[in-house]
Amino acid sequence: MKGLFKSKPRTPADVVRQTRELLIYVDLHYNSRDPKQEEKMGELSKNIRELKSILYGNSESEPVAEFCTQLTQEFFKENTLRLLVVCLPKLSLETRKDATQVVANLQRQLVHSRLIASDYLETNKDLLDILVSGYENMDIALHYGAMLRECIRHQSIARYVLESEHMKKFFDYIQLPNFDIASDASATFKELLTRHKSTVAEFLSRNYDWFFAEFNSRLLSSPNYITRRQAIKVLGDMLLDRSNSAVMMRYVSSKDNLMILMNLLRESSKNIQIEAFHVFKLFAANKNKPPEIATILVTNRSKLLRFLAGFKIDKEDEQFEADKEQVIKEISAL
Incomplete structure (x- = not known):
């Protein structure tokens, strides 16, 4: 009898939807005194880890193309990427790393032969402004830098960054006193000027x-x-x-x-x-x-x-x- 009442496994689209709801919660309630906050942050970390596992596979299985497509379509249907970028400073270090890998992978996912990440960024170019300015925040500079390099794989997005006022900022970022951040900014600068x-x-x-x-x-x-x-x-x-x-x-x-x-x-x-x-x-x-x-x-x-x-x-x-x-x-x- 027990088997009859098992909950149905979540689809990749379900995981994205729940992640989006949790990100909205974090965006609105971070630093509030809500007793549920810790529990919600734990759930969010678990969901982001699951997204990463669907996209990259794990020790037991390779990624399934159909699941990756479902996940990608749902991810770019609404503002999940924006929420993830905006909420990144509020996440734990491990979850930031997972989120960075999820964003990186999604830039390469084809849906009906199209890179839908590129289409999304085309209409949300202000996200690039947030990513570039991330070099000014030591805690998230390397995560935003890694995301930015993946986003500029798309030619139109690289053009936007090259033609923006941000290009002048790179001459400062490359000379920041923090060696890791300066090197990361230098890698992004090189990518912008050679890809x-x-x-x-x-x-x-x-x-x-x-x-x-x-x-x-x-x-x-x-x-x-x-x-x-x-x-x-x-x-x-x-x-x-x-x-x-x-x-x-x-x-x-x-x-x-x-x-x-x-x-x-x-x-x-x-x-x-x-x-x-x-x-x-x-x-x-x-x-x-x-x-x-x-x-x-x-x-x-x-x-x-x-x-x-x-x-x-x-x-x-x-x-x-x-x-x-x-x-x-x-x-x-x-």
Whole structure:
């Protein structure tokens, strides 16, 4: 007889609906004296853990595509994502981690061949404002940062962030005193500037002056070694990308940029020297060097040739050696 009265197992849509109700409760009653608060927070943690288990599977079973689809449809039908983002600071550390993984997974879930997360974010772009500003709150910076990187997998969302006032804030976030948060902001910054080629090329062309003025003065000339090292790597990734060829030509026609690169070549750090060389070679290889660039290279020719002759990297790299030979040839011929 007992078996007849067993409660029906919850569907993935039921779990989302109950999670939404609990998030609404937390949003309204957090810090109130409601005696049910602890119980509700416990239920919410359990539900978010269950959502994660449906999307990722667990030690006993793989995720079921049909359940993932049901969950995704219900999740984006109403404002569950908004509630989850807004309530994240109120959740326990473990639940924040689970919630971050749920949001990350949902960005990749296809429903009838569509990424419905992208459609939802398109009409709720202010959520991106909340995620970016999360870098200002130490407790949630890494969770919001991880969510943000997943959201900018969608090209239109990356474009929104690139074109917003938030891009200027990244120059501050990358230099925050907390190493983990600064590194996370740097990873997001790199993703924004390298993932969607055509959008990045458009952004750099339109915002060339202020962007590179900030990039050179605040990142490449930063007193912080890590900041300089990460910045020169991102610069190389941007300029060596074919889609940014017009921006690259503009960058290597500036004598101020060349002086910064030559200073980076003189760094004691081998890593910075190598990354700086990859950008410096673009100045040397430019067939249409402006006279002022050629003058600087000629004035420093003997120093540069002496440096390049002894410039070695730890492992054998044919491409590096070929590039170096080419640069030596170009400078010698000036």
